[in-house]
Amino acid sequence: MSISIPPCPCGAALPYAGCCGRFLAGPQHLMAPTAEALMRSRYSAYTLQLDDYLFATWHPSTRPTPPFHHEPGLRWLGLQLLAHEQTDADHAHVEFVARSKLAGRAHRLRERSHFVREGGLWLYLNGVVS
Numbered sequence: 001m002s003i004s005i006p007p008c009p010c011g012a013a014l015p016y017a018g019c020c021g022r023f024l025a026g027p028q029h030l031m032a033p034t035a036e037a038l039m040r041s042r043y044s045a046y047t048l049q050l051d052d053y054l055f056a057t058w059h060p061s062t063r064p065t066p067p068f069h070h071e072p073g074l075r076w077l078g079l080q081l082l083a084h085e086q087t088d089a090d091h092a093h094v095e096f097v098a099r100s101k102l103a104g105r106a107h108r109l110r111e112r113s114h115f116v117r118e119g120g121l122w123l124y125l126n127g128v129v130s
C-alpha cells in the first residue's frame, strides 16, 4: 500500500509542503533562501493564484498595481529551470521555461528573471522574455 502525495506544482520531485508550500505559508513565509527557490515558489503561486504572495515577493519599484490579472481559463502545465546564477550577495538571475495552455493552445514562456535581496528577503525585480 502506498500513499500518493501530490508533487509540488513547480515540478520538483518533492511534496508541496516541503517545497514551495513552506514559503507560500507557514513559518518560512516569504523566506525562500535563494532566487531559484523564490522563482519556483512564485511559479507555484501563479498556479494556485496566491496573489498576496506574488505581490509580497515583487520589488516595490516594479510591482504592478493590484488586483493581479490572471488570464481566465489559463492552465499552467510545468516549469523547467534552465539556469540560476547569483552574481553577487544580493543579485541573481534565473532563466526558465513555463508552459501553459489557453483555449486548447499550448504556450511556452521563456524568461530570464532578475532578483534582488533586500533586508534578507529575495524579491522579483523584472524579467526579459526571449
Ligand SMILES: [Zn+2]
Pocket (backbone or CB within 6 Å): 008, 009, 010, 011, 012, 016, 019, 020, 021, 040, 041, 044
Ligand atoms: Zn516547489
